[in-house]
Amino acid sequence: MLWIEERCRGLTLGLILAPLLAGAQSNTPPSTPGKVPSPPVPAEMTASPAATPPRAAARFVVVIDAAHGGADSGARLSNHLLEKDLALALSVRLRSVLGAHGIYVVTTRESDGAVPDLNRAQAANHAAAAACISLHATTSGSGVHLFTSSLTQIPMTRFLPWETAQGAYAEQSLRLSSEIDSAMRHAEIPVTLGRTALQPLDSFTCPAVVVELSPLNTAGKVTALSDPDYQDRIVATMAAAVEQWQRDWRQQP
Amino acid sequence: MISRPQRILFWTLLFSSVLMSVVLLRMRERALDRLLASGETMPLNPPTGTPVQNVTMMMANDMDGSLQPGYQNLALPVDANARAHVILQHLLLNYARPNSKHPIAANKGVNEIFFINLPLEANQVLPGTLAVVDLSGSFVDAHPSGIEPETLTLLSIIATLHTNFPQISQVRFLVDGQQRDTLAGHADLTRVYLASDSPGVKHL
Numbered sequence: 001m002l003w004i005e006e007r008c009r010g011l012t013l014g015l016i017l018a019p020l021l022a023g024a025q026s027n028t029p030p031s032t033p034g035k036v037p038s039p040p041v042p043a044e045m046t047a048s049p050a051a052t053p054p055r056a057a058a059r060f061v062v063v064i065d066a067a068h069g070g071a072d073s074g075a076r077l078s079n080h081l082l083e084k085d086l087a088l089a090l091s092v093r094l095r096s097v098l099g100a101h102g103i104y105v106v107t108t109r110e111s112d113g114a115v116p117d118l119n120r121a122q123a124a125n126h127a128a129a130a131a132c133i134s135l136h137a138t139t140s141g142s143g144v145h146l147f148t149s150s151l152t153q154i155p156m157t158r159f160l161p162w163e164t165a166q167g168a169y170a171e172q173s174l175r176l177s178s179e180i181d182s183a184m185r186h187a188e189i190p191v192t193l194g195r196t197a198l199q200p201l202d203s204f205t206c207p208a209v210v211v212e213l214s215p216l217n218t219a220g221k222v223t224a225l226s227d228p229d230y231q232d233r234i235v236a237t238m239a240a241a242v243e244q245w246q247r248d249w250r251q252q253p
Numbered sequence: 254m255i256s257r258p259q260r261i262l263f264w265t266l267l268f269s270s271v272l273m274s275v276v277l278l279r280m281r282e283r284a285l286d287r288l289l290a291s292g293e294t295m296p297l298n299p300p301t302g303t304p305v306q307n308v309t310m311m312m313a314n315d316m317d318g319s320l321q322p323g324y325q326n327l328a329l330p331v332d333a334n335a336r337a338h339v340i341l342q343h344l345l346l347n348y349a350r351p352n353s354k355h356p357i358a359a360n361k362g363v364n365e366i367f368f369i370n371l372p373l374e375a376n377q378v379l380p381g382t383l384a385v386v387d388l389s390g391s392f393v394d395a396h397p398s399g400i401e402p403e404t405l406t407l408l409s410i411i412a413t414l415h416t417n418f419p420q421i422s423q424v425r426f427l428v429d430g431q432q433r434d435t436l437a438g439h440a441d442l443t444r445v446y447l448a449s450d451s452p453g454v455k456h457l
Binding site for chain 2: 136140147194199
């Protein structure tokens with residue numbers, strides 16, 4: 001079984017996993033005057049628990065995972081829109097918005113290429129992220145579906161089994177889901193909460209949420225997923241939720 | 254020239270052959286009559302009517318991501334595997350109806366269901382029964398893609414099985430007898446699902 005060392009995500013893990021991270025790209029968000037995102041922290045700084053800086057000074061990293069890609073097109077949302085394309089478009093826009101707010105973002109996919117689930121999880125785990133958001137879309141239901149892993153909470157240990165590593169973050173993931181839920185409801189977007197068994201979600205060692213978009217159905221009026229205004233609302237709301245999560249995250253011990 | 258004794262012998266043998274043929278034909282007719290007569294008087298077993306039972310089906314709703322109980326009267330076979338098969342076929346048929354809240358195209362949904370008593374190995378701690386649901390490839394291919402619809406379908410099947418067969422503790426899914434990674438690109442089909450995780454009415 002493949003194991004990951006939870007607390008030693010730094011130099012050792014980085015050196016081991018570096019050749020495997022070819023499919024994932026970390027990016028620097030677009031530069032904005034007065035809001036230049038901080039560069040990646042050298043791996044040595046988080047190499048051991050003793051060297052871990054206080055949370056307030058730690059880097060706040062968000063991983064955005066645009067689902068599917070390449071031959072795996074996901075759901076066919078309309079005659080001209082595939083799930084993989086919408087997920088990528090939302091990923092790019094969310095990265096830009098978060099980058100403009102000074103939040104360092106790591107994306108698992110930057111183009112229409114196939115990225116194995118293993119590489120996605122490795123990229124997310126290597127980033128030591130404070131939040132991992134996986135983007136999906138479907139034609140069923142209405143509004144936004146928020147999913148967390150169906151794994152139950154397990155104690156945080158030095159080593160975690162790869163396929164169920166998310167179990168150590170189950171409660172944090174629920175809190176992150178609640179944060180996004182609140183923001184969505186504030187924006188009057190219907191939300192369905194759920195738990196599911198999904199790869200690579202179950203291998204993420206970070207508070208992780210799957211955001212699945214579906215057409216907005218309110219009072220008989222249906223807003224398609226291809227609607228730019230609807231997509232803007234979703235991206236803006238998620239960015240607001242992540243900013244709120246950042247404030248909460250810094251206050252945590 | 255044929256002698257008189259030979260002619261007498263010939264005609265005697267011919268007469269005997271005809272007589273034996275007539276006797277055999279008559280005996281055959283009498284045997285057939287006896288057979289038909291015995292068939293008509295044989296007591297017939299009354300048709301064994303399968304009892305109609307009230308079955309609870311956990312129906313999925315895409316709009317709110319919930320499972321709600323629905324009730325249906327079905328004539329069910331005695332065998333548990335066949336009974337579970339009939340229940341799941343009707344469950345999936347409901348999803349193919351117009352105005353379904355969890356629409357799935359109509360087709361053969363379930364090939365077979367097997368019940369396996371647990372534990373299979375000494376180190377397994379969960380007692381009960383493992384239900385192996387063999388979904389048809391056509392059903393999986395026609396299933397809507399998405400985390401919510403796929404998860405709801407699995408939970409609906411699991412909850413319906415657990416409601417009608419409380420001894421089921423775990424459920425495993427196959428597709429045409431083979432293991433498949435996902436239902437339609439999302440929900441994981443490689444894992445074993447705990448039936449106890451699907452209470453009567455459950456939001457996703």
